[in-house]
Amino acid sequence: MIVGRLAADSIERRSGVSLWRQIADKILHAIAIGDFTENAALPPEVALAERYGVNRHTVRSAISALVREGVLRAEQGRGTFVLSRKRLSYPIGARTRFSTGLQGQTTERHIVLLASSIEPASQRVAEGLGLARGADVIRLETRGEADGRPVSRAAGWFEARRFAGIDAAMAQTGSITASLARFGIDDYLRQSTVLSARHADAADLADLDLLPGAIVLVTVAVNVTPDGQPIQFSESRFPAERVELKLSAL
Amino acid sequence: MIVGRLAADSIERRSGVSLWRQIADKILHAIAIGDFTENAALPPEVALAERYGVNRHTVRSAISALVREGVLRAEQGRGTFVLSRKRLSYPIGARTRFSTGLQGQTTERHIVLLASSIEPASQRVAEGLGLARGADVIRLETRGEADGRPVSRAAGWFEARRFAGIDAAMAQTGSITASLARFGIDDYLRQSTVLSARHADAADLADLDLLPGAIVLVTVAVNVTPDGQPIQFSESRFPAERVELKLSAL
DNA sequence: TCAATTTGTCTATTGATATAGACAACTATA
DNA sequence: TATAGTTGTCTATATCAATAGACAAATTGA
CATH class of the missing domain: 1.10.10.10 (Winged helix-like DNA-binding domain superfamily/Winged helix DNA-binding domain)
Structure with missing residues (x-):
């Protein structure tokens, strides 16, 4: 057959x-x-x-x-x-959140906090967050999983002064949205997204459980409060063989 | 140095x-x-x-x-x-048009009509345009060039009855926007976009002047009139080494 | 049970990919 | 005009990728 x-x-x-x-x-x-x-x-x-x-x-x-x-x-x-199913369609829009976006396509999804650290902001992170270069920022390394398979790998940067302790909140809640709520942010928007694609490097292979030669989609985004204040700068990688990005209203 | x-x-x-x-x-x-x-x-x-x-x-x-x-x-x-410069940042948004989007990054850009034909709508084209499967559609094959280098390769489908002659208009004007204006459409919006990435196949290599092994970004989109009527279904390919996609307000 | 179909394993050979070393050809500069 | 630093070319060898053919092992259906 x-x-x-x-x-x-x-x-x-x-x-x-x-x-x-x-x-x-x-x-x-x-x-x-x-x-x-x-x-x-x-x-x-x-x-x-x-x-x-x-x-x-x-x-x-x-x-x-x-x-x-x-x-x-x-x-x-x-x-x-x-064995495996169709590619997941990962929504990207002004207000899309990880788990709500994948509802209906998967039975289970969650975000794992892999690591966190405080570091001086690089040029692009500082630009994205509107900070001085070298200012302290908190970096959260996360992996998104759906039905037991890794579907995203992200690094997010937050201003350290304003969001001190967000790493602990993230570890507890497993949700960026919930963690930001603890800092009085109950809504945020995706301000800009830049999209590219490349071959997976060694880190991608390990993080996303890919075989060498795979392709990853890369998004670089800035999230802001409704009044335009930058909150989060992020770079995410998606395995192109498992995920497609669906652009919705920004 | x-x-x-x-x-x-x-x-x-x-x-x-x-x-x-x-x-x-x-x-x-x-x-x-x-x-x-x-x-x-x-x-x-x-x-x-x-x-x-x-x-x-x-x-x-x-x-x-x-x-x-x-x-x-x-x-x-x-x-x-x-020799070559930075990647072009190709904007994707509700109202972005080819040449306006690349202004400032390039000195010259234009669209070339490569081929056109009338064909029965495939399943996905029919779905996208809200037509019956097999209904006549016009297919326009185009290549976008900026500063003499191919930066996109697109296929666009239009309902044949409503847009009879759009191929000739496109050949004359070199602009989708101008061609649609001849049919009384002076504004249109990007309704949905799905994004993926893969290795370039033989057609991509020839069309975009790439070397084997290159990666292409692929967008599949539907354009609609402001009141939601589907006009155009399109699939575009961008060479990932020359273009990144910048998502703006949809 | 037999025959057809399909995946699994083995040997052998060819061509592309990668390593290694040596030296020539060219450029810039001390 | 030496000399150091760079790309260009050559030979040789090893490993991976791909082809070719044969047959074993398992499944299915007649």
């Missing part, structure tokens, strides 16, 4: 990206856009090899990478099946 | 992405975020090789790829220099 289609477009040789990696990317993409639903069977290896014009062993390399990653499950004699 | 820094983080072996490709990506990223300005000298090859823990010849492979791509210029006995 074969369902779904795979893009027939060709792959690039001598590109610096191996053929098995390119094929793995195509399979991930097909799953992400819904061409293969959960538990669907991939076409047999020989068929995939023919479609892409490569050897069966090359296809097997791609599949085994995705098996290691937990996306596919191969069963001898039966076929290869899709 | 050495200016700028390169991320010291390590590179991944056996990742399916060759070391020279990873190093080329890092250099591109460093240029894109402004660590190396135009005409700045890269560190010498031996220094780069040491920093990344690879052989000098591997660094040379990365550099020669970027020289072929027109990003760097190598001069025997002198050094290797940066």
Whole structure:
């Protein structure tokens, strides 16, 4: 029982990206856009090899990478099946918050505080927060998880004087929104967002449980109070194979 | 004279992405975020090789790829220099238009109509435009260029009945906004945008003048009239090494 | 039970990627 | 005009990526 289609477009040789990696990317993409639903069977290896014009062993390399990653499950004699679901659609808007945004798409989601520290503001953090360069800021390192899989990795910076103790609040509540509420901020808006994409580096691979060669979406944003006062500067990374960003009203 | 820094983080072996490709990506990223300005000298090859823990010849492979791509210029006995500028910041918002959005960052920009055709609407196009699947739609294939370099590649779909002749208008005016004005539409809004990233495929490489292994940002959007009537469904691709997306008020 | 289909494993070979070392060619400057 | 510092070219070797073919092992359905 074969369902779904795979893009027939060709792959690039001598590109610096191996053929098995390119094929793995195509399979991930097909799953992400819904061409293969959960538990669907991939076409047999020989068929995939023919479609892409490569050897069966090359296809097997791609599949085994995705098996290691937990996306596919191969069963001898039966076929290869899709384990993971469609890409999450992560909303970005003026007022979107982590867990409310993913409601309906996941059964469980939460933010883990990985680390916190006080440090002097770098150039871009100072600019974003409207502080002098070198002023003390608190950095919170967090990871977002949905249904047990990492879907985001973020660093957030806050002015240290104004938000002293926000690290403890974050550890307790597991929510940025709730932590800010303790400082009298019951509403905040996303002022600006800059978006880019790149290959995952070593830190991304570890933080987001990715395989080398994966792509991450990167957002750099500033959150402000309704009257325009900067509160938080953040840089977030999303695994492109698991998350897409849905821009809503800013 | 050495200016700028390169991320010291390590590179991944056996990742399916060759070391020279990873190093080329890092250099591109460093240029894109402004660590190396135009005409700045890269560190010498031996220094780069040491920093990344690879052989000098591997660094040379990365550099020669970027020289072929027109990003760097190598001069025997002198050094290797940066040709191209910072990444363009492409605004995305409710009312942003191509050329107005890039004003100030470029001296010249325009849209080229590559092809147009009438075709039956696919599932997602029909959904986006609120039409029946298979209804006739006009497809416009365009490329955005700024200072002579391709910065976007887009496909736009319009209802064929309502916008008959928009292909000719687009060819004449070189502007979506101007073309829509001929059909009595003097304002339109971006209703929804979904954002993702992937490796460039063969079509992207040709259309955007990229080297294999490059990353593209992909937006899928629907434009509507102020009263909510869908006008245009579009899919755009941006080369991540040359463009970042700046989200403004939607 | 048999045949067809599919994934798993093995050997062998070729081409691309990466390392290593040496030296030539060119530039800038002391 | 030396000399140090840089990119360019060459040879050699090792490892990874990809191809090719054969057959084993497991599943399914006739």
